[in-house]
Amino acid sequence: MGHAAIIAGQGFNGVSLASILLLTALGLALSFGLMNVINMAHGEMLMVGGYLSFLATKMVHGPLAFPFALLLSFAGAALLGALLEVTVIRWLYGRPLDTLLATWGVSLILQQAARSLFGAIGVEVVAPHWLEGSVSIEHGLLAGLSMPYVRIFIILLTVAVLGLLMVFIARTRWGLYLRAVHQDREMAQALGVNTRWVDLVVFSMGTGVAGLAGAALALIAPVTPTVGQSYVVYAFLVVIVGGLGSLFGTTLAALLVGLFSAGVQMFTSISLADVWLLVLVILFIQFRPKGIIYQRSRAMKEA
Amino acid sequence: MKKWSALSLDIVLLAALALAPLYLSAYHLSLLGRFLALAVLSLGISVIWGWGGILSLGQGVFWGLGAYVLAMHLKLTGLAPGDLPDFMMWSGLDHLPAWWKIFEHPAVAIAGVVVIPTIAGGLLAWLVFNRRVSGVYFSLLTQALALAFSTLLISQQAYTGGFNGLTDFSTILGHPMIDPGFQRNIYWITLGVLVLASIACRWLTHTAFGRVLVAIRDGESRVRFLGYHPAAYKTIAFAFGAMLAGISGALYVVHVGVISPAMVGVIPSIEMVIAVAVGGRSSLTGVVLGTLLVNFGKDWISSAMPEMWQLAMGALFILVVTALPQGLAGIPGLVEKLVLWSKGKREAKMADQPAIALVEKD
Structure with missing residues (x-):
């Protein structure tokens, strides 16, 4: 395998990692931008999505199994998110640090519940047969490069979700409400927007997308009770780099983090790549403390 | 009157702790000792979180730095001259790295326990706060730091002992560590450090510095408009908290005789915060009590029903934060x-x- 193929291969891995990170971070960025809430149990939504897709492929067989698994993991994680919003997060508005701790408690409980239900050892989701195999390049500059269909599917899924979300925000009535509340909560409320409902819908949509990420991740790695934790810390870094409530910024940040991790891993171990990633983020906020893209505003915000 | 009742609570608590060697079994005394060591860390968290409004989810890093520095010293003093720690030989190192060697001298090690976490904490805080990044951003960054620190320790097997960490210590300053008399002495020393730390915290929070810190917590921009430099105050507070964390880690190592990456990662760091939240983040007596209570509770639950501890801790988190924010x-x-x-x-x-x-x- 030539140098070009190795670099292209790592680039492909980076984009595929970025896709999962982006699916995870989208919900975080949306609800943080809108409600100033960080949901530490967000990683567990990923885990729930993974387990639901495992259950779905056990229940249903045939060609419809996998689409059903995707649907179920989205719906299940969205419902759980709605429940979380109504029972815990709603009561802690305006106290972001306390929300962070309370949702961490929720994440511990969900992890332990998963451990009791499914055991500490991971379960595997068998990918449908039309996702088996890979695209291999045998000639030319990139000879030896191999891209599994599953990873290509995950990237396409992410692009589709991103596109739908953009249409939702830019073209629908609820998207208009979302933008209004994001810009000026009080004003939106005064004009008759039910901000409670907007919060609830956006939050559960975000956890639903994380559930999808879980279903996608289940195709390439076993689902374990702690699978969410290992991804969500990077998703937080993506949110920090991306800036508040901007789909474009979050996407760019996910690509940056994914490609950087994959790139550094060519030279050092995975664990050192973690350290360098953190150093990069701390250096990055020296130049752009509010992230890649942020709302310019003259309002004084006490965060 | 209120002040007097608080003071008398402190005196009762101190008397109960000072007389503990008389009425506790050796086993429970050693538990109490290590939890008092953790209480030193909690005091630091209380200052930066309760007064400064800064939530750090990475205190395990500074705690771990102090713990590892002392553990390196203990490891070196237990060796015959010219020998290498066992894990270094297994990993194929043939000589001691210089940054290990310097901690052979007890004075350097003790200075390192205090200075290294302080500098690390101060540097991180300055880099972040000076760019006016704060709130949840800081919490998430410190959590990432805790993750990176523990994975780094695991991966550098040859220098850190990897997943198993550092253990098998025999003597400290020439005293054998398993001697029962030594156990009692180390209890007194821990209690003494805790009292000193608590006096330092009380003093710090009652000075003008403490006032400004509270003002920053409640309205950072306003404090800036008044001509103060909030980042400097927050950095000093954070470095102070990191220093207490380092001292606490070193004391803990002396009590338990082992330090490993699993003790300094994301989960332990957040357990440190919950102990403070349970006690009451802005009450110095409260956080000491909270630390003792949570850790004895953990010891009890996890030996009786191991799988229940995580559920109990999760429920405690939600309950304290939503219903009892002052602990x-x-x-x-x-x-x-x-x-x-x-x-x-x-x-x-x-x-x-x-x-x-x-x-x-x-």
Whole structure:
């Protein structure tokens, strides 16, 4: 395998990692931008999505199994998110640090519940047969490069979700409400927007997308009770780099983090790549403390 | 009057702790000792979180730095001259790295325990706060730091002992560490350090510095408009907290005789915060009590029903944060308010007027 193929291969891995990170971070960025809430149990939504897709492929067989698994993991994680919003997060508005701790408690409980239900050892989701195999390049500059269909599917899924979300925000009535509340909560409320409902819908949509990420991740790695934790810390870094409530910024940040991790891993171990990633983020906020893209505003915000 | 009752609680607590060697078994005394070591860390978290409003989810890093520095010293003093620690030989190192060698001298090691976490904490805080990044961003960054620190320790097997960490210590400053008399002495030393740390915290929070810190917590921009430099205050507070964390880690190592990456990662760091939240983040006596309570509770639950600990901790988190944000220390105030409220209700009824809420929302 030539140098070009190795670099292209790592680039492909980076984009595929970025896709999962982006699916995870989208919900975080949306609800943080809108409600100033960080949901530490967000990683567990990923885990729930993974387990639901495992259950779905056990229940249903045939060609419809996998689409059903995707649907179920989205719906299940969205419902759980709605429940979380109504029972815990709603009561802690305006106290972001306390929300962070309370949702961490929720994440511990969900992890332990998963451990009791499914055991500490991971379960595997068998990918449908039309996702088996890979695209291999045998000639030319990139000879030896191999891209599994599953990873290509995950990237396409992410692009589709991103596109739908953009249409939702830019073209629908609820998207208009979302933008209004994001810009000026009080004003939106005064004009008759039910901000409670907007919060609830956006939050559960975000956890639903994380559930999808879980279903996608289940195709390439076993689902374990702690699978969410290992991804969500990077998703937080993506949110920090991306800036508040901007789909474009979050996407760019996910690509940056994914490609950087994959790139550094060519030279050092995975664990050192973690350290360098953190150093990069701390250096990055020296130049752009509010992230890649942020709302310019003259309002004084006490965060 | 309120001040006196708080002071008398402190005196009762201190007396109970000072007399503990008389009424506790050796096993429980050693548990109490290591939890008191953790209480030093909690005091630091209380200053930066309760007063400064900075939530760090990475205190395990500074705690771990102190712990590892002392553990390196203990590892070196247990060796014959010219020998290498066992894990270094297994990993194929043939000589001691210089940054290990310097901690052979006890004075350097003790200085390292205090200075290294302080500098690390101060540097991180300055880089982040000076760019006006704060709030949840800082919490998430410190959590990532805890993750990176523990994975780094695991991966550098040859220098850190990897997943198993550092253990098998025999003597400290020439004293054998398993001697029962030594156990009692180290208990006294830990208690002494805790008292000193608590006096330092009390002093710091009662000076003008403490006032500015609270002002920053409640309105950072306003403090900036008044001409202060909030980042400098927050950095000093954070470095102070990191210093207490380092000292606490070193004491803990002396008590338990082992330090490993699993003790300094994301989960332990957040357990340190919950102990403070349970005690009451802005009550120095409360956080000491909270630390003892949570850790004895953990010891009890996890030996009786291991799988329950995580559930219990999760539930405790949610409960304390939503229902009791001031922790145990908030209970007296809550009772007082309740009494006032019911009194007010009765009086209002007597006056045949609609009840007026006497309780102000804070």
